[in-house]
Structure formats: C-alpha cells, structure tokens
Amino acid sequence: MIRHILYYELKKSLADRWLWIVSIILIATTATGLYEGHRLTEARLNSLEFVRTQEANFYASQLERLKQKEAGEIEIENWWQDPANPLVLSAFGAAGKHVVIEPGPFSVLAAGQSDIFPFYGKVRLTASQPLRDNAFENPIHKLNGKFDLAFVLVWLLPLIVIALGYNLRSSERESGTLSLLQSMPVPVNTVLRAKIIYRYALISIITLSCLFGGLLLFGVPVFSLSGLGLAATVLLYLGFWFLLCYLINLTETSSAVNAVLLFGAWITLLLIVPSLLNTIANALHPVPSRAVWVTERRAIGQEATQKQDELVETYFANHPQEVPEEDIPDYLEIWNARLIRADYVRERQQQAQLAFEQPVQAQKALVNRLKYLSPPMLFQSYLEKLSGNNADRLRNLDHKMMAFQNEWNDFFVTRLQRLEYLTPEDFDQIPSP
C-alpha cells in the first residue's frame, strides 16, 4: 500500500511545479554558497602562497649572498648585512618563518570563524606575531555573515522542508478530500507518514546530490569518512525538520496555523534560542575586555625592563658564556639582553593569558553544553568543525607558533651566543614549521 502512495506522490510531484522550484532553489543557493567558500579558501591559499614565496626568496637570496661572500665576490660592511649572522637570518627585516593553519579539505563548506582569527603568523626571535589578513576586511561583512554552504544547509534547508510539509493533512481537509481519504481502507496516518517519508527521501536525494556534486566539483574529498559524516548529519538534520512537520500535521489545525507554528519553531530554534543562550552564557561568564589585559601585558614588559640586569645576570650564571667577554660585539650584548627579556616576558604573558582565558573557556564550555538545545546550533558547530574553520582549530595558531618559537630559538640563540656563523650547508638545517 505504501508503495502505491509513494508511486502516486511521485507522479503528482513530477506533474507539479514545486519539485522543480525546490530543485532550482537548492542548486542556486548551493552554487552561491560553494562559490563563496571557494573564494574565501582561494584567498587564504593565495595569502599563504605569497608569504611562503617571500620567505623562500629571502632565504634563497641570503644563501646566494653567503656563497658570494665565501667566494670573495662581495664584501660585507656591517654585521646586519652579513648573511651568515644568525641574527640576520632569524630576527629582523624579512627574516623569520611563517606558521600557518592550512585550510582543511572541507574548507569550502563553511567560512566559520576564518574572518576573525588569523590563520598564519611569523615567528622571529623576539617579535613573533600572528598576521591578520582579516584586519582589512570590512567589519560590515563580518557582521552580516557569509552566504556559505553552512548557511544554506542550516538556515534555508529547514524552510524548504517546512514549505513542503506544513499542510500535508490540513490541505486535504481544506480542499474537502480528507473525508474521502478517511473512507479508504488505509488509515490517514499511514498516508501522512508515507507522504512525509516520500518528501524526506526526495529532498534528501536532491540536497545530497547538489551538495556532493558541488563539493566534488571543487575537489573536496567527499568519498571519505568525513563525507559520510556530512551526509549522515544532513540526513539527520532534514529528518529533524520533517519529524517536526509530521508532529504538527497530527494536530487538527489549519494550514495557516501550521505554517505559523512551524515557522515559529524555525525562528525559535535559529534566532531566539541561540541568541538567548549566547546572552545567558555571556552574562554568567562575562569575558573581560582585552583593554585591561593589554595593560597587564605591558606591565609585565615594564617589569622585565626594570629587572633586566638581574635577569641577564641570572641567565649567564646558569648558561656561562663560551665566548670571551672581550670578543662579544656591542650588538650581541644588546640582543642577549633583549632575548633574555623576551623569554621572561613570554613566559609571564603566557600565565596572564591563561588567567584571562578562564572565563573564555568557561563560556565556551557552557555553550558547548547548551547547544544541544538547538539542533541548528549543533549542526552549524559540526559544519564549522568539519570545514576546519572553527575557532578551536584557528586558535591553535598561538600554540603552534609558541612551539615553533622554541625550535627557532633553540637553533639560532645557541649559535648566536657562541658567535657561530652559518655556513651554506647550515641553511638546510634552519627549522621549518
């Protein structure tokens, strides 16, 4: 019997306009979303390519100069121009290496937080910092958000479900065919269920083909565990909204009331609940302004400057200088002090950062629990994570930079303090993140 109903539904929908309208809407919005995701990912890849080229050019040109110097082809006048000097290769000018968070394979799926967090940073001996491509992005764009695939899936898809499923039973009643249906040997509920299942299957097929077709087109590895997870989550999300439609259809209300109720659920779950949860989370765990933190960091810097002599003395008591005092050039003395101070500041600032981040983490943990109250929030969070543009992954840049900083300093600082100049062979040993 179910088969019969499904067959008639299929015949009906092929003759009807809605199937085509829904397909066109889904194709158009998916294409728009994909294109935006692609544009953003490309822009990031271009940035990374650009800085990597700059970085490679710098080290190649220094190596070239070093070879020329060794061959006696050029003469070096000042220490800061010497391509063999560890400081020249690690501390200033174009020196330093970029630590990056590459766009993930599913990056086109969601812009996520990629317009807020930096995705690459330069590590140097002292002045390491993340670079902010997004600093120049129009804040109004950030405010409005992006029309990406995640937006299509999380926000628009439920509306299509609602439009297709809000009046399955009420329309029968309103057009007078309900009593006809009731007189049939099949229970009305079975028909209703079949109709819902038919629509669920149809929308799932259209959505997944648009989505995966588009992703394949942009070279996303969809035939993977992540791809399977994405398909399953989309099906679950669609299922949630169809279930809601089914439940509303069980009531004896009119089509108009059904539409209002379902749309009300959409508004509640997508707009009201998230913003309310957000507000509650922020009220319970208010994040202090970075203004205070900035001055705290500065106080640490100031303290380090005041304690500089003491710090240097302690350092060299533990790390006796291997170069005789009289051979130490002025610049090295200055840089030694600077590096020791920077080490101290880094360590203290890390502690301050941890203290500052406590409410940040608390707020995040709370919302992580609360997001289960709203399937759209859950879905969005899943999509962001899958895209690799989620806050957690991007925030990790700090840690990656910190780890590489140690590696970088280990390589250069010891050489610098021993006044060990680099040879062309050493260039291969320069650490890369």
Place this chain on the structure above:
Amino acid sequence: MMQLLLKNELRLYLRDGVLKAVFITMGILFIVSVVTGYHNFEMQQSQHAEATELSRLQWEQQGDKNPHSAAHYGTYAFRPVSVLTVFEPGIQPFTGVSLFLEAHTQNTARYSELEDRNPLARFGELSPTFIFLYLFPLLIIILGCRNLTSERENGTFRMMLAQGVSAGRLLRAKTAGLWLVTALLYLPFIVIGLIALLFTSPGSDTFFRFAVFTLSWFLYFGVFIHLSIFISARLRSSSVAFLSLLGFWMLSTLLMPRLISNISAEWHPVPNAAEFSIAIREDLERGIDGHNPYNVHTAAIRDSVLAAHGVESPDELPFNLGGYMLQIGEEYEKMVYDYHLARIAGLHDKQIGVYLATSVFSPSTLARQLSMKAAGTDLQADRDFYHAAEAYRLELVRELNEHLKVHAVGDQNFGFTAGYDFYKTNPTFQYDSPPLHFSGSGMASLLALQLIWLIGSFLPINLSSVYRNMQQGGTAS
C-alpha cells in the same frame, strides 16, 4: 465612519491572543537584552577607564630613556564605550578594542570582543536591534497578513460593503489601524530604552541619537506595515499572503545582507596583510628613514641642513639633528601609511556603496545602517576614533622628537634621556565621539532611501486594481 472602523480594528487587535503572546515574549527578550547589554556596557566602560588610566601611568613612569625610545615604547588608545551600544552594538564586537600608538607605524586596532566569545556567538546576539530587525517585522506580518484576507474568508467584507463602507475607506482604516497598533506596541520599548538611558546621565547628543535610532526602526516597520496591507489586499488566501510576506522578510533580513557581502567582497577585494605590509615597506624604503644615516634621502637632507647652517658636523648645529631627522621621517612615514590606509578605506566605501545600490531589495540593510549610524557604531564612527588616535599619536611623537631636537644639544647629546618630569607633561588622549550630523555623514541619503521605501511601499496600496481585486474577492466569497 473612519473612527468607527479604526476603533473596530484596535479592538480586534487587543483581543488577539497570539498578538499578546508574541508581544509579551518580545517584551521579555527586550528587557533581558537591555539588562544584560547594560551590564556589559558598565563592565566595559569601567574596564576601559581603568585600562586608560593604567596605560597613562605606564607612560609617565616608563623610566628615564631617550624620548625616541619612549616613542617606540608607545602607548595605547582604547575604544570608547557608548551607552548606545546597549541598543545597537553595530560593528563594534568585530573591531579591535585597543590601538597601539608608536613611532613610525600606524597600527590597526587589535583584539575584537568576538575573538574571546564562544564560537556560536555569531549565530546572533540578543540586542534591541536584533528584536527590531528580525522579530518586530514578523509581528507586523502576523498581524497584517490576514487583515483583509480574513475579512473576505469570513464573509465579513460583504457585510461591510452592505453597510456602505467602500473598499478604499476600509483599506485606509486597515493601514491606519496597523500603524496605530504598531506604534502602541513600539512605545513600551522606547520607554524602557529611555529609562535605561537615564541611568547613565547622558548628554543631549545621546538623546538625539536615541531618537534617530528609534525613528529609523519605526520607518522600517512602516515598510512592513504597507507591504502586509498590500499583500493581504491583493492575495485571496491568508496562508499564501503569510508565506509571501515571510519570503520577503527572509530575503530582506537574512539572504540579501549575506549575499551583498559576498558580492561586494568579490567586486572590491581588499589586499591581504602581507601584501599591505610589503607595499608599505617598499614605499618607506623610497623615502626618508630617520633612523638610518646611510639612507640616501636622509644623507641628502643632512647635508643640506649642514650647508644651510654653514657647519661641517652635526655636533656644531644649534639643535639635535637626530630629533629633526626623526620628525621628518615620521612625517614621510605618515604620508605612506595614510595613502595605503586611505586605499583600503576607499575599498570599504565602495563595498558600502554596493549595499546602498542593492538596498532596493532589502530595507533591512538600510535600516541597520541607519541604526548603526545613529548609535555611532558604524564604520564611520570607527574611523573617526582611529583618526583622532592617529592625530594624537602624531602629536605625541612630534613632541618627543622636538624635545630631543631642542634639548639633546652639545654635550647633552650623548646618552640623553628624559624622565617622569617630561613624560607627565605629554598630552593625554581624550576622545569624545562627534555629535550626530545629518550632513556629510551619509545619514541624509540613508534616510532618504528609507523614506523612498516607505512611500514606495505605500503607493501600491492605492492602486485601483487593489480595490477591484478586493471588490471581486468580496463578492466572490
């Protein structure tokens, strides 16, 4: 007759259970948003005041050092917090709160609030603007969509016609009724807002801004009032009318703003940070470098200064050449930065131009821009702060270079330092956001566009085809 119709309209609205429920929910959300927003505002304000004070102390007590080292040490400017952010946070959560001011460089503001918020904060932030932008139009749609369709569906329209009510008069009464009830519903929100404002003893400009803010949203509501009446007069079924209006709401509030962001970013791309800094570095290398005596341009200026004073060596000059050169370098650097930053500001303006050009599709983007402008949380306000801080930076650095130039002369030159006595006399950064002006701020054109929307949406209600459609619908039912 009109009075009677209007009275009837209002009575119908007041007896509507759905309206009461939706209104109470919105009222609660509004109160929650104002209370939490106000709490945030107070916290931020006190923290920024504390940070500003601390930062100044750090400047004054930075110890004895060369004034130019002090210029490198730099100081911070913190973005001021206005009570109006409670109502309209605008772009502020997305822009940095602290701006580092130092010699040679114009930094961008760092550390936006959003970086430290939970990852789902961008789903939406409860604020009065959020309620006015998304929820209030929905309330109007729910009220308005079945306004006329229901009269036809219930057959009451025929009765009215029989009693001598013309379609035109009914339509006018319905429109006036919806305006009136919207105004009545909006009033408590304004009153609560005003009460919250009064807690901060605001200046007259704040009140004026608040008035423009409330007015701009009221104009926005008007568009939805007119469209609801028009659609419900034009279409026969309440649910079709409701769905059409929802479609428009979706397009205006959710789809268009995002779509326009995509388009304007695609049409007017901004450079990335690395490209930007390299472009600046290249231009800086072409000019004067106050630090580097080997720089060709620096050497040329030095020689010309020496020649003008008829001396052989910088030590014989009546002033410190270093301080002089640093200031010239600073002015050149400023020129380079100004040029490149203006390029980016120009791109942003073009992007905003795309928003204005496409506002025919979305009264929401217009209303949002108006409201941000009124609250002083738009891009222009951000720029104004930035320019004030930059002017301060330039003045501070100039004073430091001047001190070096005047005092580090002769035997004072070597190892010259300045201390607390000098640093405490340096200017402090004080910023008051400028009062709201209609001219030159783009405010007038935004208002004009919003009025065009309002009047443009009113015109179709008066089309004769609408009356005819109503008459036919009326007699058919």
